[in-house]
Amino acid sequence: MTDTATTTKTEAPRSQWADVWDQFRTHRGAMIGAAFFVFICLLVTFGPMLWTLEPNYIDIRAKNQGPSMAHPFGTDQLGRDTFAQVLAGGRVSLLVGVTAMLLALFLGTLVGVVAGYFKRLDSPLMRLTDLFLALPILPLLLVIIMLFRDTLRAAFGPETGIFILVVSVIGITSWMHTARIVRGDVLSLKEQEFVLAARSIGTPSRRMILRHILPNVMSPIMVSATLGIATAIITESAISFLGLGFPSDFPTWGRLLSDSTNFMTLNPERVIWPGLAISLTVLSVNYIGDGLRDALDPRIRGR
């Protein structure tokens, strides 16, 4: 089992990952989700190279326009191109989502594995997790942003500084669910015979964790990773919607949405585009997570 888990899929046809892929492919929603997510990622990465209008360029004569050839998504109240803004905003939103997810995943896995594996640390770490779960996240975010914005801005410049702040704030406040799930799995794994066998030949804890435990808790981790991206994108949107976070001329999907709400009755499409981008991305990521969960579970696989 452990051997197959650590080998890569170059060893196809019958490696574990090939099985996972086969199972994943049968989940229709997950396939559509994955295709859409890849499409969105490619679009926001390479889109601005093809669609060369500056997202922040103001052309006041073209304000409040509906969709046209020159501006496929229309323009905002200052004549900025909405399509270019959605592309630029997507870069930030996705980057924040993925980075914050990685941070949350790292913290969550660390806490979960350590708590599950070392009995003495279990109780304090789980109480810490409870503590973080009990914190009201949004007010906490506002306070943290208030306190550290200026320091980080001075150290890294306005955009990088805020990026670090937003990512770390989201990461720090969303690792708890991963930690709990991972701890549960580690606890049950610890009692299995192969772990006992490994311990009996004197495997040190570090190797036990890296070689035997971690590969076997990959499936819940991957699932919470996909869900984490979705939460991070939404949290970033919420912060931007509240007018905190990035400067006002730095488009993100949440900011675009909040700026457009006032013009909802005038130009409804302005709310629709960023809103659609957020919902579809989150939905597609959720479907990927759903598919991965099914695919990574050997009891479902092959059925």
Next chain:
Amino acid sequence: MKMKTILLGAAAAVALSACAARAERGADGHLNIIYWQAASILNPFLSGGTKDTEAASMVIEPLARYDEKGNMVPYLVDEIPTVANGGISEDLTTITWKLSPGILWSDGTPFTSADVVFTAEYCMHPEGGCQQETKFSGVTNVEALDDLTVKITFDSPKPFPYGPFVGVESPIIQAAQFANCIGADAPNCTAENFGPFGTGPFRVTEFKANDVVSYEANPNYRDPAKPAFATVTFKGGGDAASAARAVLETGEFDYAWNLQIDPTILTQMAAGGKGEVVSSFGTSVERLMVNLSNPSADLGDKRSTLEGGPHPFLTDPIVRTALSTAIDRNLLAEVGYGAAGKPTCNVLPAPAIYASTANDACLVQDIAAANAMLDGAGWARGSDGIRAKDGVRLSILYQTSTNAVRQDTQALVKQWWGEIGVETELKNIDAAVFFGGDQSSPDTYQKLFADIEMYTNNFAGTDPEAYMNSWTCGDIPTPANNWLGSNMPRYCNPEYDALAAQMGQTSALDDRAALAKAMNDLLMQEGAMIPLIHRGDVSAHSNTLQGVLMNSRDSELWNIADWSR
């Protein structure tokens, strides 16, 4: 037929009872007011924010107010003192107010001259950090001649002695209540500052800072038939657009203040028919305050103070002129304000006799000229297109309050400044924090921990003397005076101070106008401020609300005692 008679009878009864009710205090029930900038304190002496002074104006009153046309109306006195009626001495150095007899505070104690004298002491205390100190400039003595007579003595002839105790910014507070709050203790008197006793039509029942104020009709108000409303909720928060929507589209609120929103949206909302948009032009100017002191965070406590040293590049007059020249004010007015805004080059655009025409060149945007100016002064473009000289880059942190129109203005200005090689970083701060005056917050407009900030200010009444005093050296906010004061640019010019002093001693109206213009021109030509838009005040009230008289010279709620449904 019979049905019709009954209905008619019922209608007549309703109409009759409505008429009868009008004469009774509290008969019209509850009034909902929304100020999207929430009130943070109800003591106007400790906050210059309009939302605070107006929230307080329902409770505490000055001796006289300005009406919507700029005329003085007696409130706590029977008549306005003039030279003709003997209230002002022939040599113009004293003014004697005769209080109306029988006025009670909301706690039932009588209102006397001692309260007026105390208010003057309170605001003129050197450690009090009184925000309205300019109202009392030149006052040497305030004394009570008897229980109902107050005499104010000035150090020199005052042609316009109506600074103290007139208008929304100079109300009377109760001596008994604030006795222990004088001087350095002033900001610590939370209970008093959050719930002052007043002579106005309402009294505070609950105050939640930066959120909501609840009032009820003052049982001791001098007119037994007023106010028509029994209770008032003064809600703060949200933004201008949602405030407008709450009055014009959903009808949840009866009155919304300061609707600084995109004119296209406002027109559309007003078409809903639930309410009416009212506006009037006063003296409000949306302006950029240029920080002449160094806001660098490395300076610690000396940040943004004169002791911290001059600003690295905004002290260069050429840079300030170029920044002003690069702005297209006509476009800003059109995009952000519509009919409620006119481009201006003066910080003192009204009343007409004080309006200077010497600076009108700035009405025309000229990017090329601005570029040429900077080139000539040795600010050369670097590889990134940003100008620099002697290692100092023209990089500006530009802050303002969170408001869609202000962010649009920021975006436009940033683009124009980009065209002349100036890098701009935008920052917006929640209005409650920005205008909140909280000593512990680094983001208040008084602290100005940025290079440039944008907001609107104005003055009540018709005489600009106190307003123009705002830019004298003594009115600079510093840690020493609890960051109170309204000289945000930290402008300190002996020449300007001399003009201000001279104005305090000049009586002829034409001479005063010439001085006010000279001061305005000095400020503009030195570039301490970059005025953008002469703004009309725009508010909205529900169609069911009667008696609103939009007033740009005093509190918009100045006649709330007369409002009815």
